Amino acid sequence: MNSRIGLIASNTFREAVRDRVLYNLIAFALLMSGAAILVGQISIDIERLVVINLGLTAVSLFGIVIAIFIGIGLVSKEIERRTLYTVLSRPVRRWEFIAGKFMGLAGTLVVNAFFMAIGVFAALLYVSHHFQASDRWLLVALYFIILQFLIITSLALFFSSFSSPLMAAVFAFALFVIGTFAEDLRGFGAMAKGVVRWLATGAAYLVPNFSALNVISSVAHQRPVSGQLILYNTAYALIYTLMAVCGAVLIFERRNLK
Amino acid sequence: MTAIEILGLEKTYNVGFWRKRPKCALRPLHMQVEEGEIFGFLGPNGAGKTTTLKLLMGLVFPTSGSARILGMETHDPRMRAQIGFLPEQPYFYDYLTARELLEYYAGLSGVPAKERSRRSQEMLERVGLHDAGGLQLRKFSKGMLQRVGIAQAILHEPKVVFFDEPMSGLDPMGRREVRDLMDQLRQEGKTVFFSTHILSDAEALCDRVAIIHLGELRGIGSVADLTSSAQNRVELIWQGPSVPSSLRALGAEPHIAGSTVRATLLEANQDAAIEALRRERLRLISVVPVRASLEDYFVQKLKPTEAVAGGRQ
Numbered sequence: 213m214n215s216r217i218g219l220i221a222s223n224t225f226r227e228a229v230r231d232r233v234l235y236n237l238i239a240f241a242l243l244m245s246g247a248a249i250l251v252g253q254i255s256i257d258i259e260r261l262v263v264i265n266l267g268l269t270a271v272s273l274f275g276i277v278i279a280i281f282i283g284i285g286l287v288s289k290e291i292e293r294r295t296l297y298t299v300l301s302r303p304v305r306r307w308e309f310i311a312g313k314f315m316g317l318a319g320t321l322v323v324n325a326f327f328m329a330i331g332v333f334a335a336l337l338y339v340s341h342h343f344q345a346s347d348r349w350l351l352v353a354l355y356f357i358i359l360q361f362l363i364i365t366s367l368a369l370f371f372s373s374f375s376s377p378l379m380a381a382v383f384a385f386a387l388f389v390i391g392t393f394a395e396d397l398r399g400f401g402a403m404a405k406g407v408v409r410w411l412a413t414g415a416a417y418l419v420p421n422f423s424a425l426n427v428i429s430s431v432a433h434q435r436p437v438s439g440q441l442i443l444y445n446t447a448y449a450l451i452y453t454l455m456a457v458c459g460a461v462l463i464f465e466r467r468n469l470k
Numbered sequence: 471m472t473a474i475e476i477l478g479l480e481k482t483y484n485v486g487f488w489r490k491r492p493k494c495a496l497r498p499l500h501m502q503v504e505e506g507e508i509f510g511f512l513g514p515n516g517a518g519k520t521t522t523l524k525l526l527m528g529l530v531f532p533t534s535g536s537a538r539i540l541g542m543e544t545h546d547p548r549m550r551a552q553i554g555f556l557p558e559q560p561y562f563y564d565y566l567t568a569r570e571l572l573e574y575y576a577g578l579s580g581v582p583a584k585e586r587s588r589r590s591q592e593m594l595e596r597v598g599l600h601d602a603g604g605l606q607l608r609k610f611s612k613g614m615l616q617r618v619g620i621a622q623a624i625l626h627e628p629k630v631v632f633f634d635e636p637m638s639g640l641d642p643m644g645r646r647e648v649r650d651l652m653d654q655l656r657q658e659g660k661t662v663f664f665s666t667h668i669l670s671d672a673e674a675l676c677d678r679v680a681i682i683h684l685g686e687l688r689g690i691g692s693v694a695d696l697t698s699s700a701q702n703r704v705e706l707i708w709q710g711p712s713v714p715s716s717l718r719a720l721g722a723e724p725h726i727a728g729s730t731v732r733a734t735l736l737e738a739n740q741d742a743a744i745e746a747l748r749r750e751r752l753r754l755i756s757v758v759p760v761r762a763s764l765e766d767y768f769v770q771k772l773k774p775t776e777a778v779a780g781g782r783q
């Protein structure tokens with residue numbers, strides 16, 4: 213990573229911190245402690261299941277929402293406010309700007325997820341008083357969640373490079389929702405006929421496959437995650453992200469600034 | 471050497487939401503700015519000054535034509551490291567303090583990490599913001615932002631600086647300071663290219679100016695060249711109630727205000743007039759040449775084609 217990308221990334225991180233993005237952690241902490249206390253009172257067997265499911269789902273949703281809402285503004289806000297003029301008139305290439313912005317937000321999300329993960333583990337410890345060997349799969353689930361963040365951030369960046377922030381948010385969120393059901397869509401495509409089959413299958417492969425990246429309920433039931441899936445998901449997410457970021461760069465390279 | 475070479479830059483915007491209509495912001499522009507000059511780029515609002523600067527900075531792409539700065543293409547990062555740019559009505563990351571912004575920009579311009587903080591401090595002092603360095607930019611007034619804008623443009627010791635309306639938003643003191651600063655930059659051997667719609671800003675400062683209107687170059691040359699065509703007159707001011715009759719004979723039209731008298735006459739008669747005042751023992755206060763101002767030139771240049779659209783502000 214060259215120094216300019218690093219500088220842009222750390223400035224993006226600084227912006228997120230100063231804009232109080234990390235305050236979402238307070239809401240998350242309240243949610244986790246509330247859930248832990250409540251679950252601890254009502255049941256004896258399923259506390260772990262509930263805490264893991266609820267905790268990891270919250271980690272994922274909080275992050276996705278932040279990724280979309282900051283992601284759509286990463287570039288468009290700088291064009292709109294003309295803060296880019298004094299950046300791009302320096303020896304900064306446009307692709308470096310995009311790369312720096314992307315990494316800054318990705319870094320923010322990772323830091324945010326790190327603190328939330330601590331919250332999940334703390335809640336888990338509170339309800340079950342000790343960790344189990346199978347809890348290490350939680351780390352894999354968290355890793356997959358971070359891969360989801362990368363994909364959704366790159367999509368938000370991509371959509372915002374040619375459409376209004378609002379439309380970009382709608383597109384990115386729609387892809388997230390459809391992507392969550394990507395596997396169902398594939399199943400449906402396999403069963404359908406004619407044009408519908410063609411459309412459903414095409415869409416299923418175009419949207420990011422968040423089904424495969426979601427192993428929350430599986431790890432909540434203490435089932436291990438295969439090394440093959442880890443490898444496959446990593447490659448898939450990195451390629452998907454890279455393509456979306458490159459798409460954003462290609463559009464941005466040609467763009468006249470307002 | 472040539473600092474800035476503009477080779478037929480042209481920009482047509484497509485405006486309108488449904489049916490795009492072409493709008494010509496800049497007709498093919500050819501001109502050169504030499505190294506070490508202070509060059510004024512003059513024109514009324516909407517003339518195409520900002521468009522030209524944005525083209526030079528690579529912020530928008532030309533419809534046709536090209537430009538070279540310090541002999542390099544406009545997108546060349548090596549060239550970008552050697553220029554500074556102050557945009558029109560600059561706006562910066564408002565969550566940063568002035569010092570943080572300058573240090574960040576110094577980094578982007580390739581200033582070594584060790585020097586960034588010292589350099590930023592120096593710049594804050596140079597633009598008169600040393601007290602405000604720790605203040606977030608969201609709390610800055612328009613004039614202060616303009617100063618930050620100037621600081622970030624000269625921070626990395628560029629060879630060529632581009633200022634878009636550098637005096638706008640400043641009070642008269644601030645305008646003077648900016649003028650002095652541009653003069654210092656020239657003395658440091660830098661090339662200064664700045665746009666303005668206020669003629670007096672350019673008149674006192676520029677080696678050469680270009681005049682642009684409706685996207686078209688209307689004149690280029692030294693201020694003296696552009697204004698010498700008019701008849702030269704001088705204005706004399708002296709103290710004492712009387713007007714020597716010989717002065718009237720020289721064609722002076724005196725205006726008396728209390729005990730001071732002011733009169734203008736042809737430069738050719740200047741010596742004779744001063745001699746007449748001396749003979750009458752009247753106290754001479756000043757002799758000032760009244761050149762045709764750039765303003766006159768401006769009005770004259772813009773008139774032939776159309777009544778100045780929108781007027782000059």
Ligand SMILES: Nc1ncnc2c1ncn2[C@@H]1O[C@H](COP(=O)(O)OP(=O)(O)O)[C@@H](O)[C@H]1O
Binds near residue numbers: 484493514520
């Ligand atoms: N992004 C744009 N889209 C459409 N027209 C524009 C755009 N930017 C500038 N123009 C038009 O180009 C002309 C020149 O504008 P500009 O370069 O900003 O003038 P100046 O800086 O001399 O006041 C104006 O008529 C303006 O309306």
Ligand SMILES: [Mg+2]
Binds near residue numbers: 516519520521558634
């Ligand atoms: Mg302008």
